[in-house]
Amino acid sequence: MTAVTSSRVVPADVSDMSSCARIALFAATVWEVSAVRAALPDAATRTVGGRRVVVGSAGEREYWLVRTGVGHEQAAQASGWLFHQQRFHLAVSTGFACALVPAEIGGLLVGHEVLSMPANGDAGPEPLGVPGPERDSFLAFACGRIAGARIGPFLSVDRIVGRAADKREYARVTGAMGLDMESAALARESQRAQVPFVIARTVSDLLDEDLPLDFNLFLTAAGWLAGAGTVLAAPWRLRGLGRLRRQSRLAADRLTEFFRGYMTAMAVHHRPHRTTELA
Numbered sequence: 506m507t508a509v510t511s512s513r514v515v516p517a518d519v520s521d522m523s524s525c526a527r528i529a530l531f532a533a534t535v536w537e538v539s540a541v542r543a544a545l546p547d548a549a550t551r552t553v554g555g556r557r558v559v560v561g562s563a564g565e566r567e568y569w570l571v572r573t574g575v576g577h578e579q580a581a582q583a584s585g586w587l588f589h590q591q592r593f594h595l596a597v598s599t600g601f602a603c604a605l606v607p608a609e610i611g612g613l614l615v616g617h618e619v620l621s622m623p624a625n626g627d628a629g630p631e632p633l634g635v636p637g638p639e640r641d642s643f644l645a646f647a648c649g650r651i652a653g654a655r656i657g658p659f660l661s662v663d664r665i666v667g668r669a670a671d672k673r674e675y676a677r678v679t680g681a682m683g684l685d686m687e688s689a690a691l692a693r694e695s696q697r698a699q700v701p702f703v704i705a706r707t708v709s710d711l712l713d714e715d716l717p718l719d720f721n722l723f724l725t726a727a728g729w730l731a732g733a734g735t736v737l738a739a740p741w742r743l744r745g746l747g748r749l750r751r752q753s754r755l756a757a758d759r760l761t762e763f764f765r766g767y768m769t770a771m772a773v774h775h776r777p778h779r780t781t782e783l784a
């Protein structure tokens with residue numbers, strides 16, 4: 506049951522939140538959300554203010570998982586909304602990413618700061634990061650316990666980058682390690698709400714990989730037909746789609762494994778940091 510007081514929503518089934526840390530997990534699509542959800546102990550869907558949130562807990566940490574939708578605008582909206590509902594100790598931008606360094610499909614990329622690249626291609630503002638003790642615990646777990654995990658800056662852009670040449674150019678200009686479409690907006694909203702911020706994504710496509718379709722055509726409702734048209738016009742590309750499907754399945758499995766490990770380790774070894782009083 507959930508008690509609502511003014512614009513705040515207080516989970517009535519968590520009796521003593523003063524000893525508990527609350528962690529927001531943001532993922533863009535249903536596939537990414539399911540991968541994270543599979544790791545969440547006792548996950549239950551709640552409807553809060555008309556939006557669906559998956560809530561689960563392990564040890565003294567409560568996890569709120571939200572599907573943002575793809576891109577900056579939707580990510581800003583969903584995270585701005587969530588931060589208005591509750592106070593959080595950590596926000597995690599999660600899901601899939603394009604590697605901007607040599608990597609393996611399913612490899613874990615961990616980001617402590619994010620750059621954004623505006624449409625005109627000019628270098629964006631300074632990298633944005635929001636530090637905090639729960640972020641440090643997260644980074645220590647990811648980098649100390651996950652073999653092959655890489656830590657570095659992310660780049661957020663406003664489109665799906667499908668050409669290997671473009672990926673290499675982004676890598677060269679920014680020095681970023683991974684690329685996605687939501688982290689910059691999530692970091693900005695986290696900073697505004699003073700919630701420590703971290704990125705943890707698994708690689709769904711590689712630096713030197715050309716995607717078989719212009720997926721941007723699928724991103725708007727009006728674009729669905731155009732996208733379908735691309736497939737019809739070039740059916741041999743479906744083989745590439747099969748490959749992508751396999752890659753995202755692997756990336757999803759690795760994401761589940763990562764969060765299982767993280768949530769278990771945090772429940773067993775780490776009491777929450779209580780530098781910030783929870784509402």
Ligand SMILES: C[C@H]1O[C@@H](n2cnc3c(N)ncnc32)[C@H](O)[C@@H]1O
Nearest residue numbers: 533601602603664665666685686687
């Ligand atoms: C497709 C979803 O996964 C991330 N993502 C994974 N690969 C790419 C790429 N090549 N270009 C842009 N975003 C990508 C984005 O964050 C988006 O939400």
